Amino acid sequence: MALKHEPTAPYHSAQGALRVLETVARHSTGVTDAELARETGIGRERLTTLLRMLRREGYVEQTADGAYVTGDALARLSSAHRHEEALRDQLQRTLNRLRDSVGAAVYISRYVDGEVKVTQYADGPATPAVNEWVDFRQSAHATAVGKSLLGQLDHDGRRDHLARHKMARLTSRTITSDKLLLSRLEAQPPTVPVLDLQEYAVGTVCAAVPITAGSAVGCLALSLPVEHAHRLRQAADTLNRNAAPVLLSLAI
Structure with missing residues (x-):
C-alpha cells in the first residue's frame, strides 16, 4: 500500500526538534543556545520556539548556568525497557495539555x-x-478521523477500505456515495484539517490533522458539541500547530 506523503508544518517542527535533541544528547555536560544554533544551523527565533517545546515536554532541561541537558522524558522514552508504557504516558500528558x-x-x-x-x-x-454509537472501524466515511486516515492512503488503499466497509447513512449529512467521498479525499490538501460537520453524530462536529511518522498513518483529532461549531476551525488550527510534540514522541 502506497502512502501520499506531503510533509506538514508539524512534521518540519518535529524534525527540527529531533535535530536539537540529538545535539543536546551529544553534549553530556550541557550546551548553550548559541552552540545549538551554530551546530544545528537553525535560526535563533525558531530555535527558541523548539527549545520551549522541548522543555515543556520534558525532553530537555536547563541547568543553573543556562545550558541545556537532556531531560527525564527523553531518558524514559530512550530506554528499551517499558518503552511502550513510557510512550503512552508521554502522549497522554501531551493530549491532556492539548485538550486544555x-x-x-x-x-x-x-x-x-x-x-x-x-x-x-x-x-x-x-x-x-x-x-x-457506531464502531469507528465501520464509519471511516463519516468521521474526521476516518477521512484524515483514508486521505493519507493512495487511491487503491482507499478503494480497498471502502470495499470492505459499507458506507451506511448515519445522519442526514453522511456521504454514502463512494464516488463523491473519493473525489473529496482526492481534493483535500494535506495541510488543511479534515472536518466532520454532524456526519457521524447529530450534535457533534470534529476536525482531524495528519500525523504521519515514517510509514505509519495517523491523525490527531478533536470533537466539539455542535453549539461550539463556531470554534471548530480555530481549534483545528491550534491542534495542527501543536501536533509536533506528538510526532516527536512517536519518532524517538
Whole structure:
C-alpha cells in the first residue's frame, strides 16, 4: 500500500526538534543556545520556539548556568525497557495539555492492519468525548478521523477500505456515495484539517490533522458539541500547530 506523503508544518517542527535533541544528547555536560544554533544551523527565533517545546515536554532541561541537558522524558522514552508504557504516558500528558489549550476532547488515531483505531484520547467534564454509537472501524466515511486516515492512503488503499466497509447513512449529512467521498479525499490538501460537520453524530462536529511518522498513518483529532461549531476551525488550527510534540514522541 502506497502512502501520499506531503510533509506538514508539524512534521518540519518535529524534525527540527529531533535535530536539537540529538545535539543536546551529544553534549553530556550541557550546551548553550548559541552552540545549538551554530551546530544545528537553525535560526535563533525558531530555535527558541523548539527549545520551549522541548522543555515543556520534558525532553530537555536547563541547568543553573543556562545550558541545556537532556531531560527525564527523553531518558524514559530512550530506554528499551517499558518503552511502550513510557510512550503512552508521554502522549497522554501531551493530549491532556492539548485538550486544555484547544478546549475540546482530543484523540490520536492510527490506521492499523487496514482498520481505523483510536489509540488514545483526552476528555473531561467540560470537553466530553464523542459517544461511539457506531464502531469507528465501520464509519471511516463519516468521521474526521476516518477521512484524515483514508486521505493519507493512495487511491487503491482507499478503494480497498471502502470495499470492505459499507458506507451506511448515519445522519442526514453522511456521504454514502463512494464516488463523491473519493473525489473529496482526492481534493483535500494535506495541510488543511479534515472536518466532520454532524456526519457521524447529530450534535457533534470534529476536525482531524495528519500525523504521519515514517510509514505509519495517523491523525490527531478533536470533537466539539455542535453549539461550539463556531470554534471548530480555530481549534483545528491550534491542534495542527501543536501536533509536533506528538510526532516527536512517536519518532524517538
